[in-house]
Amino acid sequence: MIERSFDIPFIAELALREKQIQQNYRPIIAVHKWFARRPGTLFRGLLLAEFAEGPLREAFYRAHDLHGTRVADPFMGGGTPLIEANRAGCDVIGYDINPMAYWIVRQEIEHLDVPAYRQAANNLRARLEREVGQLYRTTCKECGSPDAHVKYFIWVKTHRCGHCGQTFDLFPGYLLAENRRHPQNVLICAMCGQLDEVEDRRNPGRCGTCGGALRLHGPAARNRCACPHCGHVNAYPDAAQGAPEHRMVAIEYHCPACMPRHAGRFFKVPDEADLHRYAAAASAWAQLDPQFVPDDEIPRGDETDRLHRWGYRRYREMFNTRQLLGLELSCRAIAECPDARLRNALATNLSDLLRYQNMLCRYDTMALKSLDVFSVHGFPVGLVQCESNLLGIANGGEGPNIGSGGWSTSSTSMPPPRPTATRRSRSNTGADARSLCRCRASGSASGARTRLRGPAGG
Ligand SMILES: C[S@@+](CC[C@H](N)C(=O)[O-])C[C@H]1O[C@@H](n2cnc3c(N)ncnc32)[C@H](O)[C@@H]1O
Ligand SMILES: [Zn+2]
Ligand SMILES: [Zn+2]
Ligand SMILES: [Zn+2]
Numbered sequence: 001m002i003e004r005s006f007d008i009p010f011i012a013e014l015a016l017r018e019k020q021i022q023q024n025y026r027p028i029i030a031v032h033k034w035f036a037r038r039p040g041t042l043f044r045g046l047l048l049a050e051f052a053e054g055p056l057r058e059a060f061y062r063a064h065d066l067h068g069t070r071v072a073d074p075f076m077g078g079g080t081p082l083i084e085a086n087r088a089g090c091d092v093i094g095y096d097i098n099p100m101a102y103w104i105v106r107q108e109i110e111h112l113d114v115p116a117y118r119q120a121a122n123n124l125r126a127r128l129e130r131e132v133g134q135l136y137r138t139t140c141k142e143c144g145s146p147d148a149h150v151k152y153f154i155w156v157k158t159h160r161c162g163h164c165g166q167t168f169d170l171f172p173g174y175l176l177a178e179n180r181r182h183p184q185n186v187l188i189c190a191m192c193g194q195l196d197e198v199e200d201r202r203n204p205g206r207c208g209t210c211g212g213a214l215r216l217h218g219p220a221a222r223n224r225c226a227c228p229h230c231g232h233v234n235a236y237p238d239a240a241q242g243a244p245e246h247r248m249v250a251i252e253y254h255c256p257a258c259m260p261r262h263a264g265r266f267f268k269v270p271d272e273a274d275l276h277r278y279a280a281a282a283s284a285w286a287q288l289d290p291q292f293v294p295d296d297e298i299p300r301g302d303e304t305d306r307l308h309r310w311g312y313r314r315y316r317e318m319f320n321t322r323q324l325l326g327l328e329l330s331c332r333a334i335a336e337c338p339d340a341r342l343r344n345a346l347a348t349n350l351s352d353l354l355r356y357q358n359m360l361c362r363y364d365t366m367a368l369k370s371l372d373v374f375s376v377h378g379f380p381v382g383l384v385q386c387e388s389n390l391l392g393i394a395n396g397g398e399g400p401n402i403g404s405g406g407w408s409t410s411s412t413s414m415p416p417p418r419p420t421a422t423r424r425s426r427s428n429t430g431a432d433a434r435s436l437c438r439c440r441a442s443g444s445a446s447g448a449r450t451r452l453r454g455p456a457g458g
Pocket of ligand 4: 189190191192193194207208209210211212
């Protein structure tokens with residue numbers, strides 16, 4: 001059947017469209033990162049080519065009830081084939097040697113009480129707001145409100161000079177934001193650190209604060225940087241210096257009060273209070289006895305060797321102390337959730353959130369958003385890093401949330417996708433449910449059985 005009925009041009013077009021709208025179309029498999037996911041449309045096409053009657057172009061949009069058909073995937077990975085089979089009513093069996101694959105697919109496919117989940121997610125967010133919300137506030141430089149919300153803290157790596165011992169910044173360039181999503185280019189002044197908005201970034205002119213010449217390119221290039229104090233040319237990374245240290249150089253924030261009369265984004269140089277907030281996070285972290293932040297060493301490997309070259313020895317060193325504090329407190333709150341299903345769902349959300357809550361995230365100067373650690377394969381260590389607001393910025397139900405990389409993400413509050421025929425499938429009951437938090441709730445196909453095995457056979 002599959003050889004005769006699979007309609008390549010039809011599925012190719014659907015699959016292409018599915019891949020192009022990934023930011024808006026967030027099926028249940030989007031609940032957690034898994035590498036190299038193929039489109040769900042492809043697997044629905046394969047499945048129906050084999051088991052459904054009539055041309056695929058028609059069967060694809062019909063509801064199906066394939067009860068009694070059992071689909072097994074011995075290498076289930078992120079689970080797209082199993083999810084699609086389950087949506088069409090099949091019983092599914094999956095295996096994977098990777099315990100994370102087993103965990104993710106199980107969370108994707110198991111039934112979730114969506115209202116209860118939403119309540120638990122709201123409780124979690126409210127608790128974190130009380131515990132760490134103040135660490136993500138800043139004073140708006142336009143209106144002086146002390147209650148503006150930080151979207152991103154931008155940090156530059158620092159290096160200790162091998163000759164004079166002084167510390168200096170490793171700036172590869174001084175461009176903070178391009179003039180695509182913001183009216184002007186935003187440059188960090190190499191002399192005084194203030195931010196300048198300029199029309200032509202190739203001819204940026206002089207700093208409005210100190211009068212120094214603005215520069216696009218920084219001193220750090222090709223793993224070399226001259227010390228500004230003594231002129232000695234230092235090579236980086238230097239694993240002997242330990243895990244990299246950073247200096248906060250800029251903040252992108254959101255001020256609801258100024259928003260209606262403000263063009264573009266809000267940027268500022270961190271002020272004393274911003275530095276003080278970070279110090280407060282560090283001292284709160286120092287007083288905690290962490291229960292959930294692992295102390296594990298980073299093993300050797302093709303990709304992790306790069307981390308070792310940068311002086312990272314333990315995974316926890318990839319996070320700054322504000323991130324460690326917020327993640328530890330998130331874990332504590334989740335661990336107290338009495339319902340195991342809800343607790344596991346939130347833990348899955350937290351696991352996915354980790355890719356945005358670490359100091360390997362970069363700031364996309366064009367799109368003006370955080371690029372998570374897995375935006376390219378292989379732990380790229382940049383010189384300028386982006387720390388996202390752990391809580392995210394909820395927009396009170398009025399359109400998409402603001403920014404990304406925290407508990408409230410922009411994607412989760414997107415309007416529901418237009419009804420497509422796949423949603424009409426009778427067994428597809430829960431897959432479009434959405435919540436205020438980072439999750440899509442799933443509902444296993446009514447009556448269909450799922451059996452999944454990880455390495456321990458659990
Ligand atoms: C490319 S993924 C397959 C994903 C899924 N079948 C799909 O089509 O989307 C391959 C998966 O096989 C798993 N794997 C590799 N060797 C395995 C083994 N000996 N037993 C079980 N799973 C294995 C890997 O952990 C990985 O998740
Ligand atoms: Zn303001
Ligand atoms: Zn020096
Ligand atoms: Zn200046």
